[in-house]
Amino acid sequence: MPAEWELHERTWMAWPSGGYTLGETPSDADAARGAWAAVANAVGEHEPVTMVVAAHELGQAERLLSSSVDTVVLPLDDAWMRDIGPTFVRAPDGAVAAVTWVFNGWGQQDWASWEHDARIGSEVARLAGVETVPSTLVNEGGGLHVDGRGTVLVTETVQRDPARNPGWSRADVEAELARTVGARRVVWLPRGLTRDSERYGTRGHVDIVATVTPRGAVLLHDQRDPAHPDHAVCATLRRTLEAAADAEGRPLEVVPLPAPRTLRDADGWVDWSYVNHYVLNGAVVACAFDDPADDEAAAVLAEAYPGRVVVRVDARPLFDRGGGVHCITQQQPARLSTGGPREEEAPWSS
Template sequence: MTWTMPAEWEPHERAWMAWPSADYTLGERADEAWGTWAAVANAIVAFEPVTMIVPAHLKDVADRFLDPAVDTVEGALDDGWYRDIGPTFVLGADGDAALGAVNWQFNGWGAQDWANWEHDQHASLIATGASGADAIDSPLVNEGGGIHTDGEGTFLVTRTVQLDPGRNPDLTEADVEAELARTLGARKVIWLPRGLTRDSDRFGTRGHVDIVAAFTRPGRVLLHDQQDPAHPDYEVTRQIRETLEAATDAQGRRLEVVSLPAPTVLRDDEGWVDYSYVNHYVANGGVVLCAFDDPNDAVARDILAAEYPGREIVQVDARPLFARGGGIHCITQQQPRA
């Protein structure tokens, strides 16, 4: 079977999410975490079906927060970042109607000492089984937030994730590209040097691409644009822009890079923020976009409305998500319509 990963703007069967349960995510304000995960699910379910995986002991809690239209299934989890612990769904190429689910190896974002993955290393099997997808097992340690595609075989990745010694210590770029080709139909992999500063610190992912850059159509990429020279991501995003502007996609096209200004706030109580509007979810007929109570919320909304014409833009306060290590894209996983 030949498989290909569709673009995120292609039609979806449903969205998958996982209810947060880890102490390091819930913190002292568990209701804030649960309320934010639910706000994202409740926004998406207005556009397409949503299935939330919920540990048995938290079922009553989830029912209290979730819109009744959100389906729930029981499953053992360590935490709620289903983009990373869930499968990456693919479709059979050449018109084949088959649905596949790539089950990556998950080891807590590179075996980080604060992470738990006893259950999360198997959590992709929940959606794989429930969706009826053909399981595609991969030896690659990878997360869904570490890849982004244009749906035509071009993929964005970062060296700090795919070649992380804590993930894939013995693999080369060529090894990673070959596995992405086998499982996802990759024909061109664009290697970005790194991710954002906060996401590269101790409690980050070591540089996921889905907070930095995202295709909105073939040949066109949104870039997180930190415009304040005081923030270290000013230099990071300059380097990434140079890489993207020098790259060509699987069709041989030069990429058009669209700046998506970062929020104006630079720091929180923990240091430099990595607040990013790039980390959004594209639904059937809508886009669920991060908000930060920031003047650039409206700027981002207008840019996304232009990039996704005909889709309704809904914004959800994502500050509680980013305080816990991620954004809206990080907690969602699309299942394409076969």
């Protein structure tokens, strides 16, 4: 699996279509549509975007999306393309393929439906014109991060969730990740953030906790306020990462990425996270929260991804619904000739 910062052919997204994502009132629905459109339009300034839209929402989508965003009509249950879509990989000859995980509503959550979403991975692969690599692992794209060189970050509470993969050992998961995404070293984090571990969460996706950067450092969510339960969670995660190594055997360097200073919303402790950013051609689309930490986080991201512009999008409506910018985007890497240019040779990195 190529690193997210490598050259993309396009970004895939899914439009909010109903249920809790659109909410109970017209204003709730407008907020959801506006948030998804803001991310899509920001990405569309830098690379092609394809938005999967349910037929009954096509008019709303086309009204809000810029001309840089294409639409395709498919049935949807939800709008988290990172999780319901395929994970794109490259063969040694540079050809792109799509790993199609089993999707079961984030571990058969009683609030989720997945009749249509379980087929989106294969449908997107078909639309992208690439071969599929079917997997029997119940997994979501938000449940792993890679450095493009064989290091994979995961959490015990996702891939080894009994409601996802009952009976799977670490070795079983690692073997399947080696087969599908080329994992050579799997770094197991014990859990995710507090709110994401509650009823309406994913049970611990890594993509709001930690991510790798082009120079090999790991950005880690850093909750600095002892009043928030994630303060202790982050300390445990840091110890785990500092004791780990990448696929080349090099110790992981941990770079703290501050948590927003806002601790609670109407529903309890927030899991707002700047880790949940999206790296694309020439840019980073970053979560913003109208929070005093927004500027510091943007500066850390700018240093982590030199040569890219950091574009901020208000992520509060996304997190109100259970995710962030990374959760609603999925990159399709460019096909490369053998030995072709990777990110470090891209025009924006000079």
